[in-house]
Amino acid sequence: MTRNASQRWFAWLMQKGEKVNRKLYHPYRKDLLSMAHGRVVEIGPGTGINFNYLPRDIEWIGVEPNEAFHPVLREQASRNHITLRLLTGDAQHIPVEDQSADYVISTLVLCSVPDQEASLKEIYRILKPGGKLIVLEHVAAPQHSFLRLVQNMLNPLNKALADGCNCNRDTASVIKNAGFRDTSLNSLQVDGTLPWHRPHIFGYATK
Template identity: 45%
Template sequence: MAKIHTVASNTKGSPDWYKRLFAWMMAHGNAKYEEEIADRKRALFAQLHSNVLEIGPGTGPNLSYYPSDIHWIGIEPNPFMHPYIQQEAERLGLDIDLRSGTAEHLEVEDNSMDAVVSTLVLCSVNNLAAVLQEVIRVLKPGGHFFFLEHVAAPQGTMLRRIQHGIKPLWKTLGDGCHPDRETWLALENARFEQVDYQHFRANLPAIVSPQIIGIAVKKG
């Protein structure tokens, strides 16, 4: 299984040994993906400023793309991810506010964030619609949701059938990850004023190679 997932929900009910192992895998298994995706992330995060909330930051691979003057809050439910995030923040000289919690119930005030960030998280949350409504709730009017997620392959393709067939096993091994989730449709159906994204294929095992990247804007 490709080790590319950060998790915003499902680690809460997992045993400590699994959470510790998953955190180690995220810290040591993603270098190739991060190198490939660096230019896309750099372009995506160029607009970040002021108050930024990241859901499921994992071991902190996105921190290096953020300007040093933002106020960063991270909601990460796996406590074994926290030392990796803190170490990365210290390396970069960033002052961070790292909290436990889940993406379905963000302990953040209404209309308080200029931006929310999610990368490789929405595949694993228990209730995607609820997460997107929480994102909208905490964003300021006109605030931006930046996302980069692996998604379902096109309907009718062999890859889509494989994704669907392997899902029960994949969810178990990947801590709740859905390889065939149509995340772009959930984004379109949420109450954002505007959703702009593009599909692309990452140089990864086929199951997780279909991805989307984009920005959604809350109504002003």
């Protein structure tokens, strides 16, 4: 599949699966996203599923490289009365000024960025001192576990079918090593997802 076709397929898949996505992650999105305020930069907003949970008076900037999501994002933003500034960017090169964001949101995105360290460096760069990165991500199972072995085996197929999504990344460690003053990350198992996507982290990191 060409890159373009893979992106269009993935945008279609995410729209078809939005109801399930909403159901699976509702309590975590609700818990985390209500804290956002001021200038909020969301990387990989996809279908705009998080709009529903965000306060209305934020300044929202979306960095979504897959333009097949842009029409649905505009529609969802308008339905939720969110003023949007939508950029075709990449988490590894966020087109936003240094120290200008109060919050950065990443939900189910750090599994897909080609380079997590580079993305965390960018997130750190654009956050104001005291600003927060909010995360909800599916992650690798513990080292040497049977599930980790399965994740390692399935990762090439997972990436091919889900637009570059990796199921075996130790995202918590990368966040903890990114220079944040404080991190508060919880581990959880999300039932109802694919078994190799079940281990998750959610929480935040403060610059």
